[in-house]
Amino acid sequence: MSNDEHTAPYGGPQNDAAAKTPKRIRTHHLQRFKDEGQKFAMLTAYDAMMANVFDEAGIEVLLVGDSAANVMQGSSSTLSITVDELLVYAKSVVNGVHRSLVVADLPFGSYQVSPEQAVLTAVRFMKEAGVHAVKMEAHAATAPHVKAVVDAGIPVMAHIGFTPQSEHQLGGFRVQGRGEHAEKVIDDALSLQSAGAFCVLVEMVPAQLTADLDAALRIPTIGIGAGNASTGQVLVWQDMLGLNNGRLPRFVKQYAELRRTITDAAHSFRRDVVEGTFPGEEHGFSAE
Numbered sequence: 001m002s003n004d005e006h007t008a009p010y011g012g013p014q015n016d017a018a019a020k021t022p023k024r025i026r027t028h029h030l031q032r033f034k035d036e037g038q039k040f041a042m043l044t045a046y047d048a049m050m051a052n053v054f055d056e057a058g059i060e061v062l063l064v065g066d067s068a069a070n071v072m073q074g075s076s077s078t079l080s081i082t083v084d085e086l087l088v089y090a091k092s093v094v095n096g097v098h099r100s101l102v103v104a105d106l107p108f109g110s111y112q113v114s115p116e117q118a119v120l121t122a123v124r125f126m127k128e129a130g131v132h133a134v135k136m137e138a139h140a141a142t143a144p145h146v147k148a149v150v151d152a153g154i155p156v157m158a159h160i161g162f163t164p165q166s167e168h169q170l171g172g173f174r175v176q177g178r179g180e181h182a183e184k185v186i187d188d189a190l191s192l193q194s195a196g197a198f199c200v201l202v203e204m205v206p207a208q209l210t211a212d213l214d215a216a217l218r219i220p221t222i223g224i225g226a227g228n229a230s231t232g233q234v235l236v237w238q239d240m241l242g243l244n245n246g247r248l249p250r251f252v253k254q255y256a257e258l259r260r261t262i263t264d265a266a267h268s269f270r271r272d273v274v275e276g277t278f279p280g281e282e283h284g285f286s287a288e
């Protein structure tokens with residue numbers, strides 16, 4: 001490969017990992033990360049500017065999650081968001097990236113009915129938004145839905161463990177796969193790998209189960225609230241950057257205090273306006 005097919009987002013060519021970093025992340029690169037024992041990061045994104053920031057920061061995968069229902073629309077559940085709504089966010093994220101792999105969730109109700117419905121919805125995300133892969137909450141019984149989408153040429157990330165679209169069936173936001181239930185999660189993961197999923201996202205399960213899963217699977221795993229043994233980790237960006245002032249799940253680590261930063265800036269702007277110190281002369285236009 002020629003030199004310009006590489007970028008060095010982690011700090012220059014002296015960094016071996018960066019020197020080997022591809023220009024555009026594809027699903028086979030995530031497989032290579034797993035095969036070589038290298039971890040990778042995923043963050044959610046819902047608009048072009050944040051997507052561009054994360055892309056340039058070297059985040060390998062951006063997820064246009066149905067968590068948009070919560071953090072973009074103020075809903076308490078992910079069930080309400082529609083395909084047409086999530087398509088707008090997905091298209092915006094695609095417009096903001098050069099390098100990150102963009103994965104879009106399929107919204108609740110848009111893929112559970114039949115494998116055919118799953119293919120038709122996934123095709124819309126590929127065609128109308130231009131995403132690179134889709135994510136589906138799935139288990140062993142819905143592996144045929146995943147297989148149908150994969151057979152249509154669309155990469156699928158399978159989401160197992162706690163699957164928020166099933167919150168009412170699962171009895172709320174609860175850790176999955178404890179004790180004897182671990183076997184079902186492993187069985188789901190193996191079925192979805194066999195169906196052709198390129199990656200398994202596992203949410204809110206005990207850390208030991210994630211270690212067992214990552215060892216049992218050929219394909220990479222991405223964890224959220226699932227310990228440290230997965231190949232990758234994902235967080236919702238508003239949680240991670242401290243914009244969300246709701247109750248945060250225990251698995252969130254806050255890396256910044258954006259809500260404070262933005263509040264301070266808003267106060268300063270308002271004060272300047274009220275006191276008449278903004279705009280200054282330098283922000284205006286001369287008569288000639």
Ligand SMILES: Nc1nc(=O)c2c([nH]1)NC[C@@H]1CN(c3ccc(C(=O)N[C@@H](CCC(=O)O)C(=O)O)cc3)CN21
Pocket residue numbers: 066067070071078164173174175204235236238239244248249250251
């Ligand atoms: N802002 C946001 N962050 C997320 O991580 C997220 C969303 N939205 N929306 C979609 C799903 C739903 N997720 C969630 C949301 C809440 C909990 C939660 O409240 N967990 C509690 C209880 C866990 C237990 O003890 O069983 C916790 O304290 O972690 C977990 C997962 C993860 N996803």
Ligand SMILES: CC(C)C(=O)C(=O)O
Pocket residue numbers: 044063064065066067068105201203224234235236
């Ligand atoms: C929390 C992540 C994994 C997700 O599914 C979403 O953002 O919708």
